[in-house]
Amino acid sequence: MIGSLFAGISGLRANSTAMTVIGDNIANVNTTAFKSNKSSFANILSQSLGGGGSATDGIGRGVEFWAASPSWSQGSIETTSNSTDMAINGKGFFMVQDDSGSSFYTRAGEFSFDKDGYLVNPDGLYVQGYAVSSIAPDGTITLGAIENVNVPGESMTPPQATTTSTLDINLDAGTAIGDPPYASTQTVYDSLGNPIPLTLSFEKTAANVWTATATVPAGTLNAGGTISISDNTFNFGSDGTLNNGTDPKITITGLASGAVDISDAASSAITWDLFDSTGATNGDLTQYAGDSTTNFNTQDGFAAGSLRGVSVDDNGYVTGAYSNGELTPLYRIVLTDFPSYFGLSKMGNNLYAESRASGQAMPGVPLSGSLGSISPNAIEMSNVDLAQEFVKMITTQRAFQANSRVITTSDEVLQELISLKR
Helix, strand or coil, X not given: CHHHHHHHHHHHHHHHHHHHHHHHHHHCCCCXXXXXXXXXXXXXXXXXXXXXXXXXXXXXXEEEEEEEEECCCCCCEEECCCCCCEEEECECEEEEEXXXXXXXXXXXXXXXXXXXXXXXXXXXXXXXXXXXXXXXXXXXXXXXXEEECECCCCCEECXXXXXXXXXXXXXXXXXXXXXXXXXXXXXXXXXXXXXXXXXXXXXXXXXXXXXXXXXXXXXXXXXXXXXXXXXXXXXECCCCEECCCCCCEEEEEEECCCCCCECXXXXXXXXXCXXXXXXXXXXXXXXXXXXXXXXXXXXXXXXXXXXXXXXXXXXXXXXXXXXXXXEEEEEEECEEEXXXXXXXXXXXXXXXXXXXXXXXXXXXXXXXXXXXXXXXXXXXXXXXXXXXXXXXXXXXXXXXXXXXXXXXXXHHHHHXXXXXXX
């Protein structure tokens, strides 16, 4: 009878701990990225299963609370108004570091910039990202080392001189030789970021033949400054398409702004993109019947710009929006995976730490390997299922009551046993 008392007590103890787990889950129903825990129990035997005894020799001594195992299911995604809030859609953790450089991991993506321009969590831990080291002309981005994401509010993007120009122009096939030329103006930029209105004038000089010249406003060039276009004679076929040729080069020397000459000598001449690599026309310059018109123009230069805002995309790129209209990728957020999530050490404040049981951290970029994507302007909600927790609460309460009945019943039996002497 005394053994049954202690078995009942073990049941009370284990189920009270399980109730604590349930209470913790319910308390964290609104905690960002919280992962609910499930209670596990193990039976206690009074004898070893070995020693030559039969399988029925082991008499139970009750139950013990075995473990609280987290559920790593995805929480719902909640949209926010903060451009630096992030939610991980799939596997992975954000990596954050303290002032000493110690790394922690979290799925709670409530981030903001501090006074020094560092992206931090509410505890001031620094969010880690791969710095963008270079961007190729074709848009290919090269990433550097992992470091604290830092975007100072006063940061500027330097100007970029125009190197390539595209104009989609149709020249009226009905234009007579000697008619006034057709002019089209496009803004290009010098090495200092100064805008230069560049006017191209097209004059018909023979049947299906046009010549282009370039001019800039007065005061743009110093005395002796020049502006010219190479390969500026364009021959069209009877179908109105441009015959094969070579991309013209636009050069401007002697800029009054003090900027570098736009010339072949300075390796900065503007390429007027009209032909592909084989010399065939790309269709931008045509001679069809109809008014001469410019349908589209673009160039790759821009002025200097100051930071106006920061955003994050699905691929984890932290992009600066500048006053000159440029969107420049600055960092790519680091996501980290582990061989075993169940071995991570809980540190509180939505943080986890690497342990021997979790295996080494495996950093990478979003959408690489097993890592998920990033949902910008969003946070991951708790994965606690309130309905399930209330059902667990009922069953745990009943188990606690049943174990208390074991104790009271055992006490009554002991009382009867003691009464046998009377």
